[in-house]
Amino acid sequence: MHYLNDMDREEIKLIIQEELKDNPDLSNAHGVELDNCLIEPTLQTYLNSFHDNKEVKLWTVLEETEDGNGYKIVYDPKDNLFGLGMKSNKDELIFIGYYGTFVETLKGM
Numbered sequence: 001m002h003y004l005n006d007m008d009r010e011e012i013k014l015i016i017q018e019e020l021k022d023n024p025d026l027s028n029a030h031g032v033e034l035d036n037c038l039i040e041p042t043l044q045t046y047l048n049s050f051h052d053n054k055e056v057k058l059w060t061v062l063e064e065t066e067d068g069n070g071y072k073i074v075y076d077p078k079d080n081l082f083g084l085g086m087k088s089n090k091d092e093l094i095f096i097g098y099y100g101t102f103v104e105t106l107k108g109m
Contacts, residue, residue: 012041012059012075019102026103037062046074046085046095056095058085061102064109071109073102084109 020026020034042060047053059077064070072085074095082105083098099105 009041016102046093048095
């Protein structure tokens with residue numbers, strides 16, 4: 001899988017759509033409205049909180065809040081895993097960790 005081409009965006013959206021199709025009544029403790037929070041997959045640089053804040057490129061696919069200050073769901077195509085991120089008080093994107101599938105990550109918020 002190539003990181004930057006549009007096909008990757010489409011592939012990521014298909015993965016999410018397939019999972020959501022299998023979970024039509026999905027909700028989580030944060031009350032995320034998927035129609036409002038799912039975004040066009042965007043490749044961004046996160047600081048990996050588990051590896052001395054080493055930079056890692058991840059696809060941001062969901063933002064909990066419109067202002068970008070809530071949780072973010074990210075996708076790592078190298079490991080085919082979704083996880084959580086957030087913005088620090090210094091406006092840096094921090095990768096919190098992997099949760100597995102998109103649905104597992106959403107439930108872990």
